[in-house]
Amino acid sequence: MQPSLRPWRRPRRYPPPGTAPGTLIVDPDAARPVVRLMLYGREATEERTVEDVDSLADLIGGPQSIWVDVQGLGDLATIERLGALFNLHHLALEDVLHPEHRPKVEEFDDYLFIIARVPYPGEPFHTEQLAIFAGRGWLVSFQEGRRHQGGSGVSGGDCFALVRERIRHRRGRICEGGADYLAYALLDTTTDAYFPVLEDLGEKIEVLEQAVIAVAEASLIGRIYGMKRDLLNIRRAIWPQREVINALLRDDGGIVADTTKVFLRDCYDHTVQLVDTVETYRDIAAGLIDVYLSSVNTRLNEVMKVLTIIATIFMPLSFITGLYGMNFDRTVSPWNLPELGWKYGYPMVLGLMVLIALGMLFQFRRKGWLGSGWPAARKPEEAP
């Protein structure tokens, strides 16, 4: 009867405790990687899908900026060869392969290692991991890849389509900006992808608000709870993401250029905005549960009032009918139920019952139990 909650937790695949750190283990369900190369810079932009990763070796250190985008984490060889090519640390590659990490940034000697989370607004809502290695003149990004077929919004495989478009058409300063600007552009894209998700949740909250105020349906509590859990998930992704961008802003390792930092500040601003909205929505959702509970209680009160009114009126009346339904032998004694022999006994009893019922109703009206509320309570509402 109640809608069952959709699953929300991805079972974490962890290596057995005690495994040597940096051991790379591939999730057997992961998608086969597709490696896309983009070469851009002053000269013309080149774009192609790479089959043999080792063929990239010649390009490193060249005049063009290199963007290697890997979608799908299902092939150990590809990832290991990329790691060897760009000298990526084994511990970082291990993190790439466990796509449940919270956003973070780690500074290595020659590159920054950034983990961010991209939201997927479909059902069930969840986030995917984006790992970025940003060096001088090159950037390698790892996406989880296309598990989601029907997700709306920014979804697997298309996440960075618009960034590619900007490079292709040399829009904005992306082509002059280098790898650090590209890293910013990717982070900005993932950050902005949260806005439609929150917009969506905001609309849901408005619908729930109206529903909770109007009625107290049992299914509402489940929906509020589900929304709170989604907010919790977004919060877990967006808080550390803010710290990541803040860390990049404070980076003085020389990888992030000052011109890029102006843009990162804007991106940081967006994460602050997101955090602010998430916290506000959480506060509102908490308030909704209060309203729901008090609605249930108020409704119970009304049910009980109906029951009490009915019982309080009919119990005395039934008692009277019972009284004159007794079979005392009136022939034995004039003390036994003489009323039954009176000429107007029945009308008088009827009249008595009407009096009792009216008295009770008057009492209830005085207590404000009749009508759709507590009449006596109307005054404070009208006061101001």
Add this chain to the structure above:
Amino acid sequence: MQPSLRPWRRPRRYPPPGTAPGTLIVDPDAARPVVRLMLYGREATEERTVEDVDSLADLIGGPQSIWVDVQGLGDLATIERLGALFNLHHLALEDVLHPEHRPKVEEFDDYLFIIARVPYPGEPFHTEQLAIFAGRGWLVSFQEGRRHQGGSGVSGGDCFALVRERIRHRRGRICEGGADYLAYALLDTTTDAYFPVLEDLGEKIEVLEQAVIAVAEASLIGRIYGMKRDLLNIRRAIWPQREVINALLRDDGGIVADTTKVFLRDCYDHTVQLVDTVETYRDIAAGLIDVYLSSVNTRLNEVMKVLTIIATIFMPLSFITGLYGMNFDRTVSPWNLPELGWKYGYPMVLGLMVLIALGMLFQFRRKGWLGSGWPAARKPEEAP
């Protein structure tokens, strides 16, 4: 039956994720901008509405302070030309055009970019964005413009009427103060505009308090909830506003003069006062919900007591009447309902019923269920 909550969330208009940062997009519903110029300083004050923005170019760098006030964000050309004239960063102009930003201050090379939020106390309560670019000798302010016709208090279009008045009549030190003092004056005006809003909420809380204590009407919970949401909105505006003014106080970029900082400190003080009041009101509103819930529970208790008293008295009585309404054949055996043939059977049964009823009432009085409370509980109240 329940009043539906008024809308509280402005749907955010965001560019599609992946758009190049700094892309300026105008909200088609925004008002056409009205550009007002004020020139002031040692010499006479000049004031006019500007049709052609480019005509301002000659004034920049002159001896007079320049205040360009733009009301309405509906024309891209005007905003872009102003941006070119004063050398405003595209990312900042993008923020100007999305009027849902939280207050912030950003330092650029030649100017400070400040976002503040102005409260509109009408129904529905909301805040509007005010963007200020404050340079050396000039200040450009962007207001959302006159969407609100009937709002009371500081409302669209008149927000800075009093500041203009002070410049016109050279009241206080505003004419000597330069652009930084003007920025302070604008921030101070928007900050002080929250006081009547909070005063209003304070009065509403007092009314609600009396109402919740006196009765537990179903509509009250909705009103408390609505008030909590308004407080949440004010809080979201006022907390970062405090940080903004604090950041200006700590500014050492040379744009904010030390003489202005004494005034900013006063303005900071006001924001602290506002934050303090908002937090107190939130605490009180949280307490009100507790009181409401316990009022509902207490009332339910009273309803149940009435029901129980009635049922407990009349059920045994009805049972007795039922007993003597049975049709056992008294002619067959003297064991069958001999009481029916007694001379004083009926009076004795009536007496028994009166005894039972009195016994029950005595029991209830002893438990303190009669009267308007729990009589036994009166003592602790009288004790101290």
Add this chain to the structure above:
Amino acid sequence: MQPSLRPWRRPRRYPPPGTAPGTLIVDPDAARPVVRLMLYGREATEERTVEDVDSLADLIGGPQSIWVDVQGLGDLATIERLGALFNLHHLALEDVLHPEHRPKVEEFDDYLFIIARVPYPGEPFHTEQLAIFAGRGWLVSFQEGRRHQGGSGVSGGDCFALVRERIRHRRGRICEGGADYLAYALLDTTTDAYFPVLEDLGEKIEVLEQAVIAVAEASLIGRIYGMKRDLLNIRRAIWPQREVINALLRDDGGIVADTTKVFLRDCYDHTVQLVDTVETYRDIAAGLIDVYLSSVNTRLNEVMKVLTIIATIFMPLSFITGLYGMNFDRTVSPWNLPELGWKYGYPMVLGLMVLIALGMLFQFRRKGWLGSGWPAARKPEEAP
């Protein structure tokens, strides 16, 4: 029926938004100021009421310490002339005239400006503003003045009587101490005035605790709520007051002498104690509401048990009496209610009813519904 809550909020008198900062506006309801002068130091102490403020000009810079105490904020001229005499900043004087400020300390070039709040323990409980300007060799204090006639404890007009007494009789080191020591003495007096207030609240909590545990009267929730609000008010006054004294302790502007700081540390200690007590009381009050709610619920449970026991016993019995009150025509068929013609029909039915009632009672005893609690539950209580 319910006691109405006493008012707790003083409507804030704020100047219209946009007024030039530092504009002095006098509350028309404020008391006329009484200016008292104390001259003290190595030589004899002089004490008088000052009519003409300008006559103080000669004393400034003299060998004696000057204490000008102004009670009542109702005359603009007096305050402005004092401001001119001691060179007090207009923004600070504006704060003096709006007696709803939270405690703060501001450092000006030649003096410290301190705002503190003095508690008035009468009904309704509230705090008044005390403004202190402490310079080298002089101190000007502004009190709101004698609005409260019947308040007990430290009340309007007498607040600093004991400090004056100490100066008059040259008790302690107050006469050697200078203006900074006098400022400390005033702050210490206002701080210590909170102790009786909290003592009083502590006693009220103890009474409420006993009451809530013993009964669940509807008025209790209002009283707990009122107490929580008083604690909120004290908290709002005492937290920033602690910061004020801490700021004075850290002051290195030369106004507060090191010898005075030892005493300020003691005063700081008192504010910490007060804060601690207030927080503890707030925790206890929050716990009391839990206890109250669960008491109401438990009591509801007991009411329902009584109702259920009565209904469960008498409903089957009444059904049986109804059964044998049916008028089936026994002459038509031997199948129609043959029990009515049995010799021992009535005693057997009576016996059946007794059996049913006893069975029900046994069932209830087994479930632990009889007695004053849940008998089965006694064991854990006895265990330890």
Add this chain to the structure above:
Amino acid sequence: MQPSLRPWRRPRRYPPPGTAPGTLIVDPDAARPVVRLMLYGREATEERTVEDVDSLADLIGGPQSIWVDVQGLGDLATIERLGALFNLHHLALEDVLHPEHRPKVEEFDDYLFIIARVPYPGEPFHTEQLAIFAGRGWLVSFQEGRRHQGGSGVSGGDCFALVRERIRHRRGRICEGGADYLAYALLDTTTDAYFPVLEDLGEKIEVLEQAVIAVAEASLIGRIYGMKRDLLNIRRAIWPQREVINALLRDDGGIVADTTKVFLRDCYDHTVQLVDTVETYRDIAAGLIDVYLSSVNTRLNEVMKVLTIIATIFMPLSFITGLYGMNFDRTVSPWNLPELGWKYGYPMVLGLMVLIALGMLFQFRRKGWLGSGWPAARKPEEAP
């Protein structure tokens, strides 16, 4: 019926506001002081009770470490003479005489002034003040003295018996350690005295847990509440005590030797452990109240189900008996209650009633209202 809560608050004895700071006032109820002297160091340990405090003057500055332990705060002369002897500040002595202070450490020129709180685990649970003045080569400690006769554990008068024992038998490094090590030893003793108290509370929580899960007795909420208040009291004592020891650890005034700091670190560790346990217990107690409330609600639900089942079965049945108990005149018309004249009328009506009752029961079984729970709900429990 409900156990009344034991008192928990000691009324604070404060001097009237405005009293000169440092005024020493003795509580008339305080115990007469007993002064015990211990002289120890390289040479033999000497121990005696001191009658004339002035006789200590010769010992100060000698080669032996001096420990003057004062039990009981009831004699002003003794305390003042000790103050004069060791040059103790009047503000500190004032704190000694008001034994409601929270733990703190204050640094004076020649000594440290430490306040700690010693727990008394008896009924009512409370803490006593321990004041320590630790100088170079001497230590003066003030205990409140023997108000508690029957308290178990570390109680008045015996608090430091084991420390004395260690000095007497020169166990550990206490004799080489100097006054700072002795201060550590005293603080360590008072800190460790909290462990049995918390152990005790832990056991009480376990008992309460079982009780709350098993039943929902009205007295439990009072006991949980009482426990929460005890935890609050311990928390108030132990949090600042942690800060005290931390301050001593960071002390660089030369009074606390580095060798002693290793031991203080251990003591600090204990306070962290205590704080941790207290916070955990508070969390658990908060959870217990949730469980209690939901138990009460669940039980109410069960009571209501019983009532509803009984009423729902017997009301229709009673209606039928009433129907055939009506006295319509069957001789007038064949339409009037013809069933009463049927041959199998009575058995048919009985059969109808059985059918109705069975139908109702079937309905309740289907809804899961019969049995000790909600049978349909068993499945999720068995699932994992």
Add this chain to the structure above:
Amino acid sequence: MQPSLRPWRRPRRYPPPGTAPGTLIVDPDAARPVVRLMLYGREATEERTVEDVDSLADLIGGPQSIWVDVQGLGDLATIERLGALFNLHHLALEDVLHPEHRPKVEEFDDYLFIIARVPYPGEPFHTEQLAIFAGRGWLVSFQEGRRHQGGSGVSGGDCFALVRERIRHRRGRICEGGADYLAYALLDTTTDAYFPVLEDLGEKIEVLEQAVIAVAEASLIGRIYGMKRDLLNIRRAIWPQREVINALLRDDGGIVADTTKVFLRDCYDHTVQLVDTVETYRDIAAGLIDVYLSSVNTRLNEVMKVLTIIATIFMPLSFITGLYGMNFDRTVSPWNLPELGWKYGYPMVLGLMVLIALGMLFQFRRKGWLGSGWPAARKPEEAP
């Protein structure tokens, strides 16, 4: 009927207050220690069980890294001799023997003393203490030893089996890494052991979620509460563990090599992940209790509606049957119950009853009390 909660608290064995610090007391129930030696480094790895601890003396300072692993804390002599051999501080050894310590790291002159807690996922869930002394070239670890026979996952005795395996087979950099790397490897192993525990709790939460949404069984609250307590225990272990690893990362005493710190950063990352998950689960569990409480309330509401519907329909009907069951003497007067003599009296009364019942049902349908919910409330759910 309710499942009793399993014990969760280990009674702390503390020395009597006042005992000299550093006194070593062995728990009589502790396991006999098994001492295992591992010698590793450039040369071949040697591994053996040590009977005579003193035989280790020759190895200290040699070229090989020494790992002495002690399982079981039941023999004082072994521990004291190890302490003497490696010059371990008595206060630290005391902590080793009281295995209830929270994780911490302490820096001594020649070694680091680290306490961590290893989770045991069996029933009851608890954590065990791991104490590590890490010096230059040697590491001594103390485990509580094999109290747990049937625990799944990482359990007593096998906790470090995989680390030993890595040393034996010289996998990864463990053999080059020295004692600091070994300390890291042990901490990493204990940290990673929390992941399966949390995975397990995550699954339990999912099951509970479905159960709470579907039904409101009394046992659920106990299970949620138990889960919250487990989370509290994990939190107490994992928060300080994070600080421990952070402290090691910041260590500049030369014991932790920079190459090891890269790995420690990874381990720190894991603890952050754990903390994050624990906090999220706690939030979810708190939400579950809200859902449970509102489910109970909603169900109570439904029970009450059934009761009210039945009572409201049958009470008026029973009243009517009672009315016509009265025995007024129709022979005396035509006013006495003339309806009983009407030709269609009975059918008319039956019809009246049907009308009343239908009217009541119509009323309930209009209020939305019939059906499985509040029909009027369906609309908002369908709206968006």
